[in-house]
Amino acid sequence: MMLPRAAVRRFSVGVRKLSDVTEAEAPETLDLLPLDAWHRARGGRMVPFAGYEMPVQYEGIMAEHLWVRESAGLFDVSHMGQLFLSGDNLDVELEKLIPADVAGVKVDGQKYSLLLAENGGILDDLMFTRWAGGEQGGPGTGGIYMVVNGACKWDDIAHLREHLPDEIDINHMDEHALLALQGPKAVDALSRIVPGVEALVFMRGGRFDWGGTRLWISRSGYTGEDGFEISVPAEHVAALADALTAQPEVKPIGLGARDSLRLEADLPLYGHDLDPETTPIMAALNFAVASKRRREEANFPGAERILVERENGPIQRRVGLIVEGRQPVREGAMVLDDEGNEVGRVTSGGFAPTVQKPIAMAYVPTGQAEIGTRVTLSQRGKIHHGEIVAMPFVPHRYVRQSKI
Numbered sequence: 024m025m026l027p028r029a030a031v032r033r034f035s036v037g038v039r040k041l042s043d044v045t046e047a048e049a050p051e052t053l054d055l056l057p058l059d060a061w062h063r064a065r066g067g068r069m070v071p072f073a074g075y076e077m078p079v080q081y082e083g084i085m086a087e088h089l090w091v092r093e094s095a096g097l098f099d100v101s102h103m104g105q106l107f108l109s110g111d112n113l114d115v116e117l118e119k120l121i122p123a124d125v126a127g128v129k130v131d132g133q134k135y136s137l138l139l140a141e142n143g144g145i146l147d148d149l150m151f152t153r154w155a156g157g158e159q160g161g162p163g164t165g166g167i168y169m170v171v172n173g174a175c176k177w178d179d180i181a182h183l184r185e186h187l188p189d190e191i192d193i194n195h196m197d198e199h200a201l202l203a204l205q206g207p208k209a210v211d212a213l214s215r216i217v218p219g220v221e222a223l224v225f226m227r228g229g230r231f232d233w234g235g236t237r238l239w240i241s242r243s244g245y246t247g248e249d250g251f252e253i254s255v256p257a258e259h260v261a262a263l264a265d266a267l268t269a270q271p272e273v274k275p276i277g278l279g280a281r282d283s284l285r286l287e288a289d290l291p292l293y294g295h296d297l298d299p300e301t302t303p304i305m306a307a308l309n310f311a312v313a314s315k316r317r318r319e320e321a322n323f324p325g326a327e328r329i330l331v332e333r334e335n336g337p338i339q340r341r342v343g344l345i346v347e348g349r350q351p352v353r354e355g356a357m358v359l360d361d362e363g364n365e366v367g368r369v370t371s372g373g374f375a376p377t378v379q380k381p382i383a384m385a386y387v388p389t390g391q392a393e394i395g396t397r398v399t400l401s402q403r404g405k406i407h408h409g410e411i412v413a414m415p416f417v418p419h420r421y422v423r424q425s426k427i
Contacts, residue, residue: 056101057200057257061264065275073173075102077278084279088376091246091284092417095206096276097267100245104176105199105254107154108183109166110191117167120186122303122323123151124314125167130155133226133241137303137311138171138179143325143332144299145306147172147179148291152228152241168239170201170252172293200260204267205250205276205284207420212270213240213251220251225421233263245281247288247419286382287375289343289414295354296341296370296384304332305386307341307414339367340392343414344383346400346407349374351381356402358387366391369400377417383409 054075056062062069067078078099080087090096108117114126123136130153138146151169171179183193204213214221217231220240228241236259244250255263267273282292291297291306302325303311312318312329321330346352351374358367372383387398392411400407 054102056099057260058099058101058264061261062099062275067275067277070278072278073102075173077102078275080277080279081275084277084283085376087274087276087280088283090274091206091248091276091280092377093207094274095204095209095212095250095270095272096246096280097264097273098203098205098276098281099200099264100173100203100252101200101257101260102173103201104169104171104173104179105196105201106169106171106180106183107166107194107196108169108187108191109194110188112188113167113191116187116191118317119322120183120324121149122312122314122317122326122329124317125151127314127316128153130165131228133228133243135311137308138182139303139324139329140299141324142299143302143328145293145297145301145303146182146299147175148293148297148308149179150241150243154239168254174294196254198257199254200257202253202255202260202264202267203244203250204253204273205244205246205248206272207249208272209248209250210422212267212272215270216266222425223251224425225249225423236263238263242422245288245290246284247290247415247417247421248284249420249422282371283373283376286371286373286384287377287416288419289384289416291341291384292371301386302329302332302337304329305337305339305341309333336389338389339386340389341370341384342387342392342411343416344369344372344385344398344400344409345378345412345416346372346381346383346409348407349381350405350407352383352400352402352407352409356383356385356400356407358385359399359401360391361399365401369402375416382416384414387411 062078066081068080069076070079117125121136123134133152137148140146149171151167154168156165217233223242231238231240239254241252352372356369357365360366367387369383369385375382396411398409
């Protein structure tokens with residue numbers, strides 16, 4: 024769908040802890056995923072999330088979480104926004120909105136970046152890939168394929184349309200679904216169906232043919248495990264999901280396990296750990312402004328503030344916590360100083376099935392962010408104790424070198 028110059032917005036459910044989103048709070052009309060009937064037929068418990076009805080679990084969050092760490096899980100992430108940007112001077116214009124070295128990304132290369140507000144706050148985090156000609160827009164036309172968060176994709180589209188010149192075309196690929204196959208055995212399952220994917224490495228992608236259906240597959244994901252993300256025409260997604268779950272390694276996995284997996288892997292969630300008041304340095308995403316050229320040019324939004332924070336440190340910083348006992352702390356729990364004053368706040372928290380302990384992410388004063396620092400937490404009048412630890416809580420298992 025080619026988007027008009029006018030800003031496009033749509034109401035969607037905000038990103039919050041899944042159990043906090045009730046039917047009464049949901050929009051009157053929720054969008055349905057292309058796989059809606061597929062999820063229900065397999066016992067998916069559907070909940071409102073980001074403006075869609077989405078499966079939160081099938082067999083149970085704990086079992087699904089552990090299955091992904093040991094084998095391979097299939098996630099439906101079709102609520103995400105898939106965009107294709109093309110036009111003259113695209114790299115230059117996009118670099119005015121995000122801090123990444125867009126020009127340095129080669130064909131089929133993928134990069135994580137951030138859509139920034141003028142104050143350096145984070146409007147959204149995203150992934151983008153350079154596609155060669157012929158992917159969208161006709162023969163010879165290359166461009167940037169971008170995936171943005173589902174809960175704010177309409178705001179993102181509006182922001183891009185407002186700030187990019189008219190010569191830049193933005194196509195919303197709303198006729199495509201998006202699947203994520205994650206886990207140490209994901210490559211075994213997918214390579215049987217789509218030979219050649221095993222040659223990909225982390226943050227690289229390519230075009231593949233599956234029985235006459237064109238797929239875009241990248242070796243990436245949101246769990247800390249090896250895995251793939253697959254863009255597929257929505258009309259073929261049910262058949263592809265069937266083919267994947269027919270493999271002995273693969274089970275469908277819901278949003279609940281996706282959240283606990285990403286938390287263990289130190290992957291922040293927009294609307295929880297990232298927001299417009301948070302800069303990349305505060306969020307411990309320094310790698311997102313790692314390009315020397317971009318820092319020297321300093322022509323991305325909020326560059327002055329971000330570069331000062333990078334040099335001198337921010338006022339607050341995102342840290343990881345191990346919480347004592349078995350009771351997890353949740354988003355909104357307060358971090359207290361020795362006098363009982365609030366000095367920080369938990370942004371994500373829960374019981375970590377792999378670690379077998381409660382874990383959390385929180386923002387605390389930079390001077391109190393050292394690993395090993397003891398912290399006191401208050402949630403609904405109850406006091407908890409914990410310790411700041413290094414993240415990720417579990418090692419990443421990305422495949423960075425080809426094994427063939």
